[in-house]
Amino acid sequence: VSEFDLIIVGAGFYGATMAERAAAIGKRVLVLDRRPHIGGNAYSENEPETGIEVHRYGAHLFHTPNETIWNYLNRFTAFTNYRHRVYTSLKGQVYAMPINLGTICQFFRRQMTPDQARQLVAEQAAELAGRTPSNLEEKAISLIGRPLYEAFIRGYTAKQWQTDPRDLPEYIITRLPVRYNFDNRYFNDRFEGLPADGYTAIFKRMLSAPNISVALKTDFFEVRKRIPKSVPVVYTGPIDRFFDFAHGELGWRTIDFDTEVLSVGDFQGTAVMNYADENIPFTRILEFRHFNPERDYQTEKTVVVREYSRSATRLDEPYYPINTPSDKGKYMKYKEMAENEDNVFFGGRLGTYRYLDMHQAIGSALKSFESEIAPRLEAQHT
């Protein structure tokens, strides 16, 4: 390993961006990942029976307001013009998400103007009469009123957290977007699309330089002793694991995916259907063919994935940071330890215990490369 200038732990968007940038200035880079594939959580593969691209760690929709990040990623992939939309099933009816004027008119069964809908929601949200919300349910009611909360938020949230929303802290939600028009595009960002030839192809190109080596099925902690202290390390694994859980484990939620190939051409007519009813155990169903309508998959079969949410144990894939006050306290201690590691740079969603969208992981890697990594690498040979 001493022939490398930089070692990167994790072949997700954060690690791949770092590797690509370091290789571009002529550095020799080794990327380790304990998984058998590159791409981190954005990894996708074609389901063998149908050829349909399936995102193995949950649906990944690329979107960004940032033109620099968009241009950077466009060097490694073309994007389709996919525009994400989400629907929700509730008591045998289907509504468009996020809650918009169409949802509101359909739910209250009458046509309303934007001002009428705004006024109705404001009246319903006044239920707390100025009292400070003391749990998630009260917070949600203060934002959108009880009827919309009970229909669209309560059951879904209870399933996501496996907890009654009255027992969840109010800080989990700061806003619940309601649109007073009929626009049901899910994202507001200027740039959006899916990679034309799939997510994994992006990573193959990002890591294709001859001065980048990739070692898969390789756990950093098993090879750590062989890495000279003088070689800088970018670490994108879990920060608590790096320090042997010295301050305890950070809390995460995970998702169980139940994947099925069905003998129907089209199961639900859209990519994502949420299930708001609490008695239905899954939170949503993904149907992957709908992410790539331009591909015109020649199959009368379809791939659907049901998602079940629960809190993660150490053996599960960590997906969403829970971020209780106790988690935040622990993270601050780990962060302090990380700052004292002179030649290890922590990044990415696991390394900083933060939910990051893909564009944010790429953006923060680009920033950290400029401010910390490039200067360190340039100092190596002077």
Ligand code: FAD
């Ligand atoms: P990761 O992709 O998690 O990569 C970290 C890598 O480090 C992993 O491959 C892991 O195996 C490796 N690693 C960890 N420990 C070790 C070790 N000890 N040794 C070697 N390797 C190790 N973002 C969007 O923009 N749009 C979406 O629609 C979207 N949907 C999502 C849905 C779900 C269910 C989840 C969980 C995330 C979603 N994201 C989405 C976020 C997206 O997955 C992240 O932005 C992205 O994964 C961050 O990249 P990363 O490199 O920080 O982490």
Ligand code: NA
């Ligand atoms: Na450091």
